[in-house]
Amino acid sequence: MSTHRAVIEQFNEGAEHFDSWSVTKDERMLRGLAEFCELSANDDLLDVACGTGALALYGARRVRSVTGVDISEGMIAVARRNAAERGLANTSFVCRNVERLDLEADRFSVVVSRSAFHHMARHREVFAGMVRCCRPGGRLCIQDVMAYGDEKKDRYFEEMERLIDRSHHLTYGKREFFELFKDNGVKVTGLFESESLLDFHDYVEHVAQTEDSRRAIGRLLTAGLADADIATEFAEHDGRLVWRRKVCTIRGRKADRT
Template structure:
């Protein structure tokens, strides 16, 4: 696997679609952001870090609740959107920097709260990324890892990932919840709780958001259609007002770095 090629592809993709992510994306859904805030239990003297922060939605939610909220991302266009959002809200305690999740530019034991929302599936080396989350978290600090999840059934998970790769070729893998838990525990983190969250989106809207080529969208749409019977991809598809809708299953992992 060419890690640098994957990262370059992710940068290009999110530079292209950054303008979608403040209003048009499920990333902006308030309910999920609220759940993350509740899980993190922020305090006014805390330092928070959001990895792969995108347009800064989560960092800006943390800012009024902590001493300083920092966000990092590979995409300069996303970071520009994050800066604009912080300015729009009049926030004076945010910082947004370009950084690789697998090589964070921070000292050990820096942050009370480390979050990563809907990004693990883009990381070519998830073990390294989670190692970095642990490294920069303070002992006793909370790590909140949030991601879309696929079915535990291997065949459904493989089908789901075929669809995801057609829509977003830079995506590495959508994991089952048990796989994410194993990644966290493999780095010595204690998983205190896992919370489930579901979001619903029009399939056509979902396919168009990343700007995938029309041929990819058609192939993905065909696979989705073929998966309806028996829910072969685990997408929990349904129709609403004549539109085909899909279910985004999201898991919120609340982990802790052990104290020395």
């Protein structure tokens, strides 16, 4: 199955569950990202791979207008419903393949993508489209999980990610995020590295699982917990197993016209 088809099928099927997932609705994380992007009342925000619109909807009360774009019709339908229920008239959601962003060039003062680049095989094309849509002098931001930078850990956790989420492509490293900005002439103006403690079993169930997939995940988890190197990225928190996941949030500024 192609990456596109896997993403579309998975997120069409699981849009409602994804929308209610604790990580999707984490207001502390949404507030932190909005502040990092320096959202203001004069901004026109583009949320790329917006899912069910959590960031777009959070930002809508802080900016002039918001557009969310996602490849999944199911996700977009939930985002539109959520916007209507909140009475947010300054929002627009469109279903598009984000590798070919055909939105107006130089239109948005802030272009952001949250927790999505690990799904993207053609991440360079996605970021180039984000830059094209950003107005000169505007801000671009990516927030996503980040590779550990340790070959053994990365090999193990990439296998785990793919068992849990068939639409997962690759967890990129900090250097690869920096290269996206550099290669597109976007000056990096902010970097924040953090650690997210994901409730492991909650994370497993944020997408639909079969009994076979749960057994495979369980076997890999048991092997990881028995390995001293891998086990350091797991911990117990309030009686629950948590997975330590590095997160990279990077912001840049598109050059002004000369």
